[in-house]
Amino acid sequence: xNKITVKICMGTTCFVMGASSLQELVDMVPSRxxxxxxxxxxxxxxxxxxxxxxxxxxxxxxxxxxxxxTVEKVIEEIERKLSNG
Amino acid sequence: MDKNNQATHLKKEILIKTIKAFLSxxxxxxxxxxxxxxxxxxxxxxxxxxxxxxREILRNRIIATLGFQxxxxxxxxxxxxxxxxxxxxxxxxxxxxxVLESACKGCVPNRIFVTDLCQGCVARPCLENCKFGAISIxxxxxxxxxxxxxxxxxxxxxxxxxxxxxxxxxxxxACPVDAISKxxxxxxRIDFDKCITCxxxxxxxxxxAIHEKSQIIDILxxxxxxxxxxxxxxxxxxxxxxxxxxxxxTGFLKCGFYDVVEVAEGADITAKNEAxxxxxxxxxxxxxxxxxxxxxxxxxxxxxxxxxxxxxxxTKTPLYYTAEIVRKKYPDxxxxxxxxxxxxxxxxxxxxxxxxxxxxxxxxxxxxxxKIEVSELEETEFEVEASREGRNYGILGGxxxxxxxxxxxxxxxxxxxINGISKETIKELKNYAKKGECENGNLIEVMCCEGGCxxxxxxxNTIRTATKTINEFTKNSKPIA
Numbered sequence: 001x002n003k004i005t006v007k008i009c010m011g012t013t014c015f016v017m018g019a020s021s022l023q024e025l026v027d028m029v030p031s032r033x034x035x036x037x038x039x040x041x042x043x044x045x046x047x048x049x050x051x052x053x054x055x056x057x058x059x060x061x062x063x064x065x066x067x068x069x070t071v072e073k074v075i076e077e078i079e080r081k082l083s084n085g
Numbered sequence: 086m087d088k089n090n091q092a093t094h095l096k097k098e099i100l101i102k103t104i105k106a107f108l109s110x111x112x113x114x115x116x117x118x119x120x121x122x123x124x125x126x127x128x129x130x131x132x133x134x135x136x137x138x139x140r141e142i143l144r145n146r147i148i149a150t151l152g153f154q155x156x157x158x159x160x161x162x163x164x165x166x167x168x169x170x171x172x173x174x175x176x177x178x179x180x181x182x183x184v185l186e187s188a189c190k191g192c193v194p195n196r197i198f199v200t201d202l203c204q205g206c207v208a209r210p211c212l213e214n215c216k217f218g219a220i221s222i223x224x225x226x227x228x229x230x231x232x233x234x235x236x237x238x239x240x241x242x243x244x245x246x247x248x249x250x251x252x253x254x255x256x257x258x259a260c261p262v263d264a265i266s267k268x269x270x271x272x273x274r275i276d277f278d279k280c281i282t283c284x285x286x287x288x289x290x291x292x293x294a295i296h297e298k299s300q301i302i303d304i305l306x307x308x309x310x311x312x313x314x315x316x317x318x319x320x321x322x323x324x325x326x327x328x329x330x331x332x333x334x335t336g337f338l339k340c341g342f343y344d345v346v347e348v349a350e351g352a353d354i355t356a357k358n359e360a361x362x363x364x365x366x367x368x369x370x371x372x373x374x375x376x377x378x379x380x381x382x383x384x385x386x387x388x389x390x391x392x393x394x395x396x397x398x399x400t401k402t403p404l405y406y407t408a409e410i411v412r413k414k415y416p417d418x419x420x421x422x423x424x425x426x427x428x429x430x431x432x433x434x435x436x437x438x439x440x441x442x443x444x445x446x447x448x449x450x451x452x453x454x455x456k457i458e459v460s461e462l463e464e465t466e467f468e469v470e471a472s473r474e475g476r477n478y479g480i481l482g483g484x485x486x487x488x489x490x491x492x493x494x495x496x497x498x499x500x501x502x503i504n505g506i507s508k509e510t511i512k513e514l515k516n517y518a519k520k521g522e523c524e525n526g527n528l529i530e531v532m533c534c535e536g537g538c539x540x541x542x543x544x545x546n547t548i549r550t551a552t553k554t555i556n557e558f559t560k561n562s563k564p565i566a
Binding site for chain 1: 088089094097098101123325326327446449450452453457458459460461545546547549550
């Protein structure tokens, strides 16, 4: 199975709108899922420009975009990916 | 309430949109349109009864963001006129907080309540244990007579089904000094004579009905008028955005600020003075001293804790010394403190050297509105580099550690930390004042917010991550002595 890649947007907009608290995922995910999931904070993914700051913070789980992302929403998306293989 | 919630998100979104409107070619008109842009025709109605109420509350939030008091405001005034007035205002308003009556739910009063989970049992421990005769059985189930109930919670504790709950009004419950209560209509009202501006009510209201009146438009207007505007950034600013303080300085300069200085520079002076003062006080037989850098604590002492005044350090705050330095260096400049909390706004209102306060959320919104990617900025050096201890002022224990370091082992310092002002810690402080001593230490560091300044009500980052980032950054800073 391919590794799941989680990208947390660390652009200014996402950080201000709540990505700051998503940094918890960086410690939490490896301890929970080991090698199966990789989490990284990345420079601005440009979603705020293409869409709106109202839906920030943005996180991607492989090709899926999580809007108004919270730790719980991201974990839910990871779980869905894992169970669907 | 956790800071990570939709009310906080909404307030930040409004800040960004208001600043964007200011930066646009028609500030009044674009401000007027914000509620319509946020809730366009046919859009979903996420929180209130209808789209019109949604827009009206957004309009009220924008008025507060423009820096106006909502209590007694004329509802006929156009949002565009408020924007014009904000731009022309010369001085910020007196009070720093305002309640939006339209957003306030008018929560049911604090009380003990028997829920439907009551099984109407035979044992009836609630009835047996109530000392005030407030419980009776109606239709086989317990009921509380609120005129007799003293909120002792005994019935809650003894109910085997956990069927009895305590209903709280979040803002009243969060206020450590009983400065917020309901008016005749059931809406929250702040008593500004009692209020210590700690911001706990702002953070606690699930309806986001209590707003800080922003000074951001005043600050941006000064920049637009061509004035020299100098930002003084609090030590706790490190870690609040995804960049270091040198990149942050570049960001402020890009937004039109003339210079940026670290308040940690003033913290170094505070630490040294406070260390000297501490040694002198102890040598004169005093048993303990409290710190004096926290604005919320200073308000508490001045308004409610007369008895602890003799034990509070007379040393000025880091912001005081920094503002003095800035005033000397740039006599004609407008000085702006970049702050983790609302309490510092009250300190600024009483200081001739501090013109405005911008909180961390407003700072973040300013960079977002200006489309500045802070992590990609070049670094700009500070003329004066603050010490490690000064830069640690915003984390819990940082203040007492810096006083310890500045005292250079001339005296034994045993710190005790008051981690957040609450009814309990106020009692604790009163007790120390009464006894004239503190069994837990001789230097009491008082932090109004749990976690220190990084736990301030306007912080963007979490306490844990912000503290970690500050520790990593200051590792390589020079020591104070």
